[in-house]
Amino acid sequence: MKELLSDNNINLDSLIEGEWVEPIRIRGMQRMLESIKLDEGVDSTTRQDIHEPYGQMVEGLGFYYAMIVVCASFDERLVKRWVEGEASRADKILGELTDSETFDTVARTYLSDIRIKTQEASSGSIHASRPSKIIFEIPMVDFIEISPRITGHYWNLVNRPTRDGWVTISEASGENSQQRLARLIKERIREVLVDRCKHNMNNMDDEFAAKFADPVGKMVAELQLQKSQEIEITAVHQGDWPPCMTSAITDLSQGENVNHAGRRFLANMSRALALSIDQAQSFFVNAPDYNEETTRYQLGHLYEGEYTPEKCQTLKMAARCPVDQGLVTDRLCQFEWLTHPLKYVRAKQRRRSREENYATAEGDQTPSIASQTNSEDNNS
Numbered sequence: 001m002k003e004l005l006s007d008n009n010i011n012l013d014s015l016i017e018g019e020w021v022e023p024i025r026i027r028g029m030q031r032m033l034e035s036i037k038l039d040e041g042v043d044s045t046t047r048q049d050i051h052e053p054y055g056q057m058v059e060g061l062g063f064y065y066a067m068i069v070v071c072a073s074f075d076e077r078l079v080k081r082w083v084e085g086e087a088s089r090a091d092k093i094l095g096e097l098t099d100s101e102t103f104d105t106v107a108r109t110y111l112s113d114i115r116i117k118t119q120e121a122s123s124g125s126i127h128a129s130r131p132s133k134i135i136f137e138i139p140m141v142d143f144i145e146i147s148p149r150i151t152g153h154y155w156n157l158v159n160r161p162t163r164d165g166w167v168t169i170s171e172a173s174g175e176n177s178q179q180r181l182a183r184l185i186k187e188r189i190r191e192v193l194v195d196r197c198k199h200n201m202n203n204m205d206d207e208f209a210a211k212f213a214d215p216v217g218k219m220v221a222e223l224q225l226q227k228s229q230e231i232e233i234t235a236v237h238q239g240d241w242p243p244c245m246t247s248a249i250t251d252l253s254q255g256e257n258v259n260h261a262g263r264r265f266l267a268n269m270s271r272a273l274a275l276s277i278d279q280a281q282s283f284f285v286n287a288p289d290y291n292e293e294t295t296r297y298q299l300g301h302l303y304e305g306e307y308t309p310e311k312c313q314t315l316k317m318a319a320r321c322p323v324d325q326g327l328v329t330d331r332l333c334q335f336e337w338l339t340h341p342l343k344y345v346r347a348k349q350r351r352r353s354r355e356e357n358y359a360t361a362e363g364d365q366t367p368s369i370a371s372q373t374n375s376e377d378n379n380s
Contacts, residue, residue, distance in 0.1 A: 001060060004057055004060045004061055005061070007053075008057050008061075010061065012068075015061065015065060015068075016211050016212070021061075023058050024057065024058055024061045025062075025215075026062075027048075027058050027062030027065075028061075028063070028065035028066035029215060029219075031062060031063065031066045031085070031086070032066045032069065032070065032082055032219050033219075033222060034085060035081050035082045035085020035086065036078075036081050036082075036219070036222050036223055037222075063086070067082070067193075067197065067200070068200070068212065069219065070082045070197065070219070071197050071200040071201050072204060072208070072209040072211075072212040073212075073219065074209070075220055075223070077223060077305070077306055078220060078223055079194075079197050079201075080194075080306075081223065081305065083190055083197065084190070084305060084307070086189070086193060087187075087193065088186065090185070090186060091182050091183060091185070091186035094178070094182035094185060094186075095175070095178060095182040096179075097178070100134075103178065106185070107136075107181065107185060110188040110189060110192070111139070111185070111188070112139050112141065112142055113139055113142075114181075115136070115137040115138075115166060116134060116135070116136060116137075117134075117135050117137065118135070119132060119133045119135055133171070133176070133177070135171075135177045136168075136177045136180075136181045137166040137168050138167055138169060138181070139166060139167070140157075140165050140166065140167050141165075142184075143157065143167040144157065146188055147184070148294055149187050149298070149301075150183065150184075150187065152173075152260055152289070153257060153288065154172050156289060169184070237348075237349075237352065239348070240344075240349055241273075242269075242333075242341040242344040242345060243321075243322050243323055243328045243330050244320055244321055244322060244323075244341055245265075245266060245269050247320075247322040247327070247328065248263070248265065248283075249266065252266075252283055252287050253286050254286070255286050255287070255288055256288075257287065258287070258320075259318065259320070261310070261314075261315070261320055262318065263284070263287075264302065264310070265310045265318075265320060265341075266280070267299055267302045268302055268307050268310065269309040269341060271302065271303045271306065272309050272342060273345070277296070277300065277303055280299050281295055281296060281299055309340070309341055309342060310341075311339060312333075312338065312339050312340060312341065313339070315341075332344060
């Protein structure tokens with residue numbers, strides 16, 4: 001970052017107000033918006049060629065500008081959204097990275113050490129073999145520090161091959177060893193970004209923060225807009241819950257190992273419906289890998305982050321939509337406009353409200369001519 005600022009003769013004043021650095025500010029704002037709007041975090045693709053100096057300047061300083069803006073907001077919700085978006089972006093990029101040297105450099109930046117070994121995968125023929133697979137190993141201390149933050153049977157130390165203080169990060173759940181390791185690194189990146197933001201906010205005075213009043217205002221307004229699209233109620237009837245939510249609850253109650261996407265959705269949905277953490281935690285008690293302390297910690301993290309529940313399309317891609325899988329029939333889910341589980345809840349609430357109002361009106365009616373006339377006037 002220092003080299004990018006120095007090589008391009010950019011200081012904080014020019015970063016804030018300089019006309020020629022407008023592309024940097026635009027990219028920074030874009031990354032913040034994506035972290036607020038997108039469930040999967042900041043988009044990993046970019047229009048800039050990061051192998052060229054100009055692309056490195058826009059992307060690198062765009063990230064830097066975004067970090068300063070979210071810190072200047074002093075809004076913990078915005079900070080957490082941005083951190084989650086950038087950490088998720090890093091996870092995806094590292095998982096798909098083909099440059100082994102760069103991956104090695106990043107991994108060693110965030111972990112105390114790594115080891116690489118290859119495995120020959122036989123194709124079943126004595127004359128042919130598949131290409132060798134790269135398998136990563138990391139020190140047990142790193143695994144113990146990071147893995148409790150991740151849900152899933154895979155991340156329990158007892159389920160990982162260990163030898164001489166090293167843990168094997170084997171492939172699983174359709175991901176290779178590199179993608180599994182990238183998931184671990186994501187958690188360490190999240191930790192580093194949170195620490196950086198705390199440091200920046202502790203050292204940032206009101207006068208400096210005021211320079212970012214305009215972009216901060218836009219981001220906070222966008223965050224509020226996203227929040228306003230969630231349920232604004234104190235309680236929701238269980239009959240209003242969407243099939244994807246009840247399906248996850250049922251599977252967990254029967255001891256089935258619901259995948260990470262399903263668990264995250266259930267936690268986010270529980271918070272959006274104003275259920276307490278205790279109520280949300282009760283859904284996970286019968287999970288095969290249930291741990292009270294870990295579950296409580298992870299629910300607390302998601303509740304504090306106030307993340308929007310995943311969209312229907314995201315749930316379908318994660319195999320967590322029972323209607324899409326043909327396991328449940330629900331006519332409401334068939335409408336084209338129903339693209340989010342919260343829309344399902346709102347539709348159910350409106351329908352129930354109309355039915356209750358109709359029932360009340362029917363109960364209040366009397367045979368008298370006067371009451372019939374009043375009722376007709378009110379309906380008109």
